[in-house]
Amino acid sequence: MAQTRIAPPATKNEGQWAFDQREPLNANEQFKQDDDGLNVRQRIEDVYSREGFASIPGQDLRGRMRWWGLYTQRKPGIDGGKTATLEPHELDDEYFMLRVRCDGGRLSLAQLRTIGELSTEFGRGTADVTDRQNIQLHWVRIKDVPEIWRRLEAVGLTTQEACGDVPRVILGSPVAGVAADEIIDGTPAIDIIQGQYIGDPAYSNLPRKFKTAISGSPHHDVVHEINDVSFVGVVHPELGAGFDLWVGGALAANPMLAKRLGAFVPLEDVPDVWAGVVGIFRDYGYRRLRNRARLKFLMADWGPQVFREVLEQEYLGRRLADGPEPAAPPLGRRDHVGVHPQVDGRFYVGAAPTVGRISGPLLTEVADLVEQAGSGRVRLTVEQKLVVLDVAAEQVDALVDGLEALGLQVRSASTFRRGTMACTGIEFCKLAIVETKARGAALVDELERRLPTFEHPLTINLNGCPNSCARIQVADIGLKGALAGGEEGYQVHLGGSLGVDSHLGRTLRGLRIAAEDLPEYVERVATRFDHARLEGESFAEWALRADEADLR
Template sequence: MAQTRIAPPAARPEGQWAFDQREPLNGNEKFKQDDDGLNVRHRIETIYSREGFASIPGEDLRGRMRWWGLYTQRKPGIDGGKTATLEPHELDDEYFMLRVRCDGGALSLQQLRTIAEISTEFGRTTADITDRQNIQLHWIRIEDVPEIWRRLEAVGLSTQEACGDTPRVILGSPVAGVAADEIIDGTPAVREIAERYIGDPAFSNLPRKFKTAISGSPHQDVAHEINDVAFVGVVHPELGPGFDLWVGGALSTNPKLGVRLGAFVSLDRVPEVWTGVVGIFRDYGYRRLRTRARLKFLVADWGAELFREVLEGEYLGYSLPDGPEPPPPPTGRRDHVGVHPQNDGNFYVGAAPVVGRVSGPLLSQLADLIEAAGSDRLRLTVEQKLVVLDVAPDKVDTLVDGLEEAGLAVRTASTFRRGTLACTGIEFCKLAIVETKARAKALVGELEERLPTFDQPITINLNGCPNSCARIQTADIGLKGALAGGEDGYQVHLGGGLGLTSGLGKTLRGLRVPAHELPDYIERVATKFDEQRTEGELFAQWVHRADEEDLR
């Protein structure tokens, strides 16, 4: 097939390698060109872990160490008003956040126990399940990192490219391979990409981070609309089950939903199509400004048709068949919380920690419960929840009772516990302005007391800064950290959603809710929705027809 050639833009260079624009145009591009981020591991093992925190130069400390899942965490006692005024070294604590990548959200019993032990021994028992299916630990000392890596890698886990300008963790359906209603199991593609390409120097210097989602669930349970590349399960009328290809989704301060390329991808071709999309990003992606270095900006400039032409002509060497659009997901929740039948006569059991906050001891307790239930498989979800697979019918009730006693709600999970997300927040994050985790946990408890009979699905996402790690623009109620009258507060986004209500929420002009008024505000809006909703109407649908005074 004929290759599509893109003419270089006439405007100022964007640092696109495809046009031989290789001169670094910012400090991040300079340090990546000077030395690949993957190479920092040797220095961590042989120098920094032996000589201590003070021996780490800035380009490794705040740059390359991300390629191995390490970020310095925020120094305690620095309030949100100083976040944007202090120099990086003034914000750095001498401890690290360590992100353990769990591709497809999958963990074995042995892997879970290992993470629990590391959390307890090295991380002051911290552990968070993120909305990217990772587990994050805190209070990690540089001296302990080589031993932590040794333990993780002994059980098949890694922190490699969990952060940095790299292909981050590959999202997968938490119930891949077991759900009774699954269209296609994407697990083989998740595994092949992770095994073949994570750590490959060919993809270790991208313009910025690159996020992947692969799910054959009809519930569309991996937030495919906000990933750089996503493979969404569909059934082709002639070719059978496969995937619909999406590109260019991402949030942050300039949110864009992904676009369909109209191309059908069979399971066996997912890895090579993935490499093609990553290759386009590497070669044509913008590297001049970090704020424009995500794939979403290239997709917006090119459009879906041209992007597909370049993918097929320059990177694949063949045309992909046209394919059908994914049907809307079923109504109801897609967090997999509760007890559900598998396709083999067993059950999977989904449980809801509050906003993903767990701990080393709790993970150890969870491992004991999973083992007693005869299972060896745990999955993490993009909703900061967890799912235990392969539970025999006669083990379900005992497992559920144990999870409930441990504080991991299954049958008793309220709509607020199921639907509330929170990012790391000012407790550990150097970009944050306000507290999130503890505040979200308190908010859930308060709403459960005030609205005990409210049972409509609703998502409440709290983010400590504008960068939207907690997906504020695609929540029913998105709360973006801001200072309000000198105290912690939140700017409100309403009516966003994924799946049935896929779209970006609207900002209520001038509305900033002080932290102490959050329960009052959400109670007021949720009550208005409950009073005014029509049969089957979802919160986001109501928001877009409601009077603005009812949203304030």
């Protein structure tokens, strides 16, 4: 790395390492400086798993253990009104959520079966597909963690850096390498980044979490607009297929969409460019205030031109070629649900778990179906769905029938089952204030009953708190958990969109929908859209032009 710093002086008061501001400025920066989060694994194996939950000190329990995919889950029976008033130790249960990172959303048959078995044996059968292409288990005891790690690692899986202020799971197209219309397969870059950088102490103390997406799909199937760094498939007129570079997207309480740097990145250069962007975040990222420590704030202050200059001059030592913008994705859904042809003549089959909730026994049954269909590969999507690859034509119907018999709809999936997502919610999450998973599943069932012929694409995202793990600001209907008079309800965001026209949704001020009134509200708004929409108009387009009275 070059010694000369060219960043604007105005950003030199935020605790950046690049300006030798190494004094920890908050408790999180202190525990990270005291001991790298990666080191906690040895203590888990040698001490905590043997001496029990009470032996775990707070900085490890609520801090460093995240570096190995472990969060304490919420103690049962604590209502949402107490989320912000209780101390952390009062919210902690003596059980953990364990996040298994599945880079690129990829799972082999052996990996799928192993996760199912671990869920059944150690997690009370829990397993959720997240919108980050992970699988989360719950009810995990500290004494069982070493054995879970042993079995995961035996089939090539890990929980390393699944959480924490680190580079988290790398999103990838679930149909990379098989889609007939793919621009370029980003899988080789994902493999190099995972093998070379994940677990590297040089990148294990970032200001906050760091999210990556790499996809060569023309359908923009990794929500590149809301990741810290994204590589989006494009075709350069002279250099051929490669990637367009986007930086600085994230949601939560201050949502911002990523910015194009205008740089073209060949496949072989993706790992170096990725490391350069992470290095900028590590060195120039803001560490003084936790709520300003995401890369999006640095991008907002610098702008894409300065960011690209720093990347090229200080971290790469070379200029990147200018490149074209990605083509607009095809209209329609991009969740890969249904039966679709592969480039090799076989088919991939996408199924829709309801709000991402599955179970260990169900995963084992899916593994049996996948094996019977002659496939060995399953993919997870950023829409909380799963996809089976490499299915021969004569096996498709049997696989579809088997999946649908398990409640994983393929051809029969309604727009509501395909388009509804939910975060973990108050059932397990210590930040949540309302229920989401069960509420979302009940909402889907009720909307299917009330609106059986509604077919327009519609995304309904439920979130238990303002952090937007379920991407409420970019959903057609985003529902953010809120309390009104002590009762569970939701604040409404409408008209968010990613893809052809990326933008944040509008908030209807003062509108909070009681939890039991959600089906009636969504039915009312969806019906008004169906009646008032113009030819070819999406819900998001209609919601942005509609009178506010029609949205209430």
